[in-house]
Amino acid sequence: MGALVARLGELGLWLAGASLFLMTLIGAIDIIGTKFLNRPLPGTFEATEALMVVAVFLALAHTQARGQHIAVDLVVSRLGPAARRGLDLLAKLLTLGVFVLIAWRGWVLALTSFSIREYASGIVQFPVYPSKLALALGATLMVLQTAVDVARVLRDGDRPG
Numbered sequence: 001m002g003a004l005v006a007r008l009g010e011l012g013l014w015l016a017g018a019s020l021f022l023m024t025l026i027g028a029i030d031i032i033g034t035k036f037l038n039r040p041l042p043g044t045f046e047a048t049e050a051l052m053v054v055a056v057f058l059a060l061a062h063t064q065a066r067g068q069h070i071a072v073d074l075v076v077s078r079l080g081p082a083a084r085r086g087l088d089l090l091a092k093l094l095t096l097g098v099f100v101l102i103a104w105r106g107w108v109l110a111l112t113s114f115s116i117r118e119y120a121s122g123i124v125q126f127p128v129y130p131s132k133l134a135l136a137l138g139a140t141l142m143v144l145q146t147a148v149d150v151a152r153v154l155r156d157g158d159r160p161g
Helices: 002-036 044-057 060-065 081-115 129-156
Strands: none
Touching: 002 044, 002 060, 002 129, 044 129, 060 129, 081 129
């Protein structure tokens, strides 16, 4: 299970990277068009807004798997292994709970948005449902990765890792 979740997390990371590349490309085209041609790229704001959701949420699970989320361990580093493990488990369980809620509501919103073919109003009619789907998928991947992490903490006991 852990290997499958890790592969899905890597796929999410690649998609997040692609969305960052697209945001950069769209931003550069918009700047060049505005500065030199006096014609900004329509829909830049809406596209960047939607791609930002993809970049953030699809990278979460991979970041979690690598243990690269921001952590303040000023107090935790002074605790013994059992206390550290207990706090690590508590943090992972809280993370799991929060992302279960985000994933659940994300899927509700994504499916509703998809069913009505929701678009953002602006200069360019931009579809909203793909970014809502990315949020739901990313949060679901985070739930799966955090569940794998919880199982690993419970299985490994006091061993570091």
